[in-house]
Amino acid sequence: MEAVELRVSEPVSDEALNGLFASAWExxxxxxxxxxxxxSLLYVCAYAGRELVGFVNVATDGGQHAFLLDTCVHGRLRRNGIGKALVRKAVQVASLAGITWVHVDYEPSLHHFYQACGFRPSAAGVLRVAA
Known part of the structure; x- marks a missing residue:
């Protein structure tokens, strides 16, 4: 695998993001x-050459809290450390921007991934209000 470059909040096209998301989510x-x-407070993109191969978005409440959203890595490149690098970079840059707490919601199958990124479980609730 060629080297992956992380870029913070640089312009990224809908075409590139839709291509990545289509490879990551059925x-x-x-x-x-x-x-x-x-x-967004910020977002981090991972590139292998000129190809977008990873993404994570960081939303904020405008205060001390931020939220990771849409973490994804191209299907063919998973389990190469790209996702962890994206999350760690996002948390680092959010911290430099004054964020104290970073939250993330995830499916149970991603528990070990986020634990490896430094997150710990906490009680929370979620309600889907649209189909």
Missing amino acids: GHAQRSFQPVLSR
Whole structure:
């Protein structure tokens, strides 16, 4: 595998993000990411050469809390440390921006991944309000 470069909050196209998300999540529906990215505290993209191969978004409450969203790595490149590098970079840059707490919601199958990134479980709730 060639070296992966992490870039923080550099412009990224909807085409590149939709391609990545389609490789990472079955049933991904094409959409515009720009409205979300414009409101993000930051986001980190991973590139192998010119190809977008990973992404994580960091949203904020405008205070001390931030939230990881949409962590993904291209399907063919998983289990190479890209996801952990993305999360660690996002947390590092968020901390430099004054964030004290970083939260993440995840499926049970991702527990070990986020634990390896330094997260610990905490009680929380989630409610899906749209189908």
